[in-house]
Ligand code: HEM
């Protein structure tokens with residue numbers, strides 16, 4: 001085993017946006033499921049339960065959007081581990097080789113987990129898809145949202161989608177993409193836990209503290 005050094009990998013914006021997104025996504029899933037399959041919970045209309053649920057969905061939706069935009073901005077100004085380049089490893093033959101190596105490890109075909117300081121090539125590619133899913137949720141969500149006021153600024157930004165994709169399709173795909181995200185989260189927590197155990201480098205604590213221990 002080589003010398004182990006402590007490295008500062010995940011800067012504050014990466015960590016803060018990660019955990020804000022987690023809180024928002026949990027809120028958006030629970031409120032979204034209720035919006036999609038409403039039950040009568042109120043004893044009297046002044047309790048305004050669907051109103052508050054939708055309000056919460058929109059507050060979390062706006063917060064999520066600001067956080068995702070902040071993370072995209074950080075992909076252009078942050079350190080080498082959070083740059084946009086990290087998320088497209090499959091464009092080079094070296095990156096494809098790294099993807100292949102780590103995939104073999106994930107499916108138990110190889111015992112050797114390649115050492116990466118930042119993201120491994122497979123995780124990075126999956127996160128790219130997750131960020132595209134985030135953008136998809138934002139675009140379809142706001143297109144649905146702006147229907148309430150065709151003269152608003154937000155309608156000018158997102159309303160053009162409505163004549164192209166009928167609202168019912170937007171709702172259906174907005175709903176289906178939620179399940180893709182939930183599927184990712186289940187695998188994500190499993191993978192983070194697995195790698196944390198195998199690497200013994202504090203992978204999970206890294207997304208709280210920013211630091212990881214890596215072999216030189
Ligand atoms: C709604 C739940 C979650 C979602 C959608 C999510 C999504 C993501 C995404 C997109 C990244 C890439 C971050 C970036 O580069 O900005 C990431 C990184 C990370 N997440 Fe999560 N995450 C969730 C929950 C968790 C939880 C509960 C843990 C801890 C067990 C965790 C551990 C990590 C770690 C350690 C990283 C660092 C990158 C790596 O080593 O792969 N995440 N997550």
Ligand code: HEM
Pocket residue numbers: 025028029031032033035036037054057058060061062064065137138140141142144145146171172174175178181
């Ligand atoms: C991870 C992010 C998100 C998740 C998991 C999510 C989930 C959901 C779900 C499950 C529904 C119900 C769809 C149905 O079955 O009919 C819904 C509806 C909706 N969502 Fe989202 N959503 C997210 C992000 C957003 C964002 C960013 C916005 C923007 C404001 C938004 C706005 C809406 C609107 C306007 C509706 C329809 C509300 C209604 O018809 O009363 N969502 N969402």
